[in-house]
Amino acid sequence: MISRKSEREITLMHEAGKLLASTHKEIAKMMKPGITTMEIDQFVEKYLAKHGATAEQKGYQGYPYATCASINDEICHGFPRNEPLEEGDIVTIDMVVKLNGALADSAWSYAVGEIDDEKQRLLNVTKTSLYKGIEQAVPGNRVGDIGHAIQSYVEGESFSVVREFTGHGIGESMHEEPSILHYGLPGKGPRLKEGMVITIEPMVNGGAWQSKMDDNGWTARTIDGELSAQYEHTIAITKEGPKILTEQE
Numbered sequence: 001m002i003s004r005k006s007e008r009e010i011t012l013m014h015e016a017g018k019l020l021a022s023t024h025k026e027i028a029k030m031m032k033p034g035i036t037t038m039e040i041d042q043f044v045e046k047y048l049a050k051h052g053a054t055a056e057q058k059g060y061q062g063y064p065y066a067t068c069a070s071i072n073d074e075i076c077h078g079f080p081r082n083e084p085l086e087e088g089d090i091v092t093i094d095m096v097v098k099l100n101g102a103l104a105d106s107a108w109s110y111a112v113g114e115i116d117d118e119k120q121r122l123l124n125v126t127k128t129s130l131y132k133g134i135e136q137a138v139p140g141n142r143v144g145d146i147g148h149a150i151q152s153y154v155e156g157e158s159f160s161v162v163r164e165f166t167g168h169g170i171g172e173s174m175h176e177e178p179s180i181l182h183y184g185l186p187g188k189g190p191r192l193k194e195g196m197v198i199t200i201e202p203m204v205n206g207g208a209w210q211s212k213m214d215d216n217g218w219t220a221r222t223i224d225g226e227l228s229a230q231y232e233h234t235i236a237i238t239k240e241g242p243k244i245l246t247e248q249e
């Protein structure tokens, strides 16, 4: 069953999404060589508490932190750590905010200090691929239209799309139906309908798409040690088109 949300539910998720977006904008200001992802994680917990919200990831299926912080070849679910970030690193901060019972989910990749042109191209292509997916998130389209738009663009730029991790429906719980694959065929998969709320969150690798799992049972990294980036928004499907609930104005 794919749930469809009322206008009121979407408004509440949008409020959570606006707070999440403002959290990312604060993180962007902190993102300098020398800061640790643990400091960012602690900042996020305090910032959300100050705004009457909580970090839904903390304790979710035993996940220990408020944020996921995935550095360089880490694809997703990196643990925040006490080691300072270095000039030239790229890091993805992912979090789910709960405000007044409503959830929103958004990940953003950041450059630490100056990064080289190829790293910048990876970030640009990954972000653009997210927006190409979002364009397809309209009533009547199918989930495969989103995946196809992302995959064809990313592979055309000679990067690859991670297959093992997907976007998802989101509502009362963080992960609901349907799965949103970031690859696939147009016209395939569940049909998108007004009121559905989904995440689109392409993870794009500089090398091969395959991943391997760290011993902590959470963190996925690229199989070949190449870099990985990710951008994620929470999107409501409306008759006026895709409504991005986590947009950073």
Ligand code: MF3
Pocket (backbone or CB within 6 Å): 056, 057, 058, 060, 061, 063, 068, 077, 094, 095, 096, 105, 106, 199, 201, 232
């Ligand atoms: N925010 C992630 C997503 O986009 C979920 C992280 S898994 C967690 O689906 F368990 F760490 F929360």
Ligand code: CO
Pocket (backbone or CB within 6 Å): 094, 095, 096, 105, 106, 107, 201, 232
């Ligand atoms: Co997320």
